[in-house]
Amino acid sequence: MPELPEVEIVKCGLESLLINPEIKSIKTSAKKLRTNLNKKDLSFLKDQKILGLKRVAKYILFELKESYLISHLGMTGSWRILDEKRKHDHVFVYLTDGRVLVYHDPRRFGQFDLVFKKDFILDPRFSHLGCDPVVSENVDLKSIYRSMSSKKTAIKSYIMDQKNIVGVGNIYANEALFRSQIHPLTQTCDLSFKKFERLFLAIKQVLLDAIQAGGSTISDFRQAGGSSGYFQNQFFVYGRDQELCRKCSGLIESQPIVGRSSFWCPSCQPYSKIKVRKASGRAESTRKKTSRTY
């Protein structure tokens, strides 16, 4: 299930496969993906040179002269150079060097689109994205924290919302919360700045570690080219319900949070509401100090 690390790895894999490539034509299967290229797009894409690849959040962008061919892997999307046709192959990119790049997606949650560069900035999919913990420099944590504190939702759901922080899906949200010792149900308004800062660093680190390990391979994810990642061997909590915590040997617990399976260690991630509350005078002074310090 591709989150930021997996998408980054697929993008890098595609970069290495596509040296000086030119699209001859693109064909699609009749099956519906979440969004498909239409006939007009397909005719526009003929004879276009691929100038480069970018990753924006969990999207892969094939940079063309005036436009971007957008690919989102959804849950089970993958790219490979066509060897033999397989069930669930949906998009075939015929290159002028004779090779065929093929997009495979059993669950068909993937998306394709063509967006002109001039329209890119206004595209609602890209205009509301939060910061990218892996590539953004000088992230203004204070301002994210201010906006977060005014909301009331489970922190896990908050960090998975691409409007807030991009690239974090269910696996890495669980793992980052474990690393920063925060219970996933903690309300955003109850989290201190210090804990949020710790969480943000944990998110960044877990994403970087996963990239380093080649991503996580759970059932469907494959790198461009087909090899597996091995970050799944380093999970502390994800998918480990009722197993022993690798840190304290307590039992990992699990429960859906906002519709997504969530895992935590109750002793490493105690659920508490410790925060500097705004109501009291004492809290107010601490709050002032907080905003000065950070």
Added chain:
DNA sequence: ACGCGGCCCTGGATGC
């Protein structure tokens, strides 16, 4: 305005 549940979709696991 914002938070949350439902939905899309298929393959694998589980239950009977």
Added chain:
DNA sequence: TGCATCCAGGGCCGCG
């Protein structure tokens, strides 16, 4: 063995 049911989840939509 074979069929039915459930579960996984990224992002969009609609409801309260």
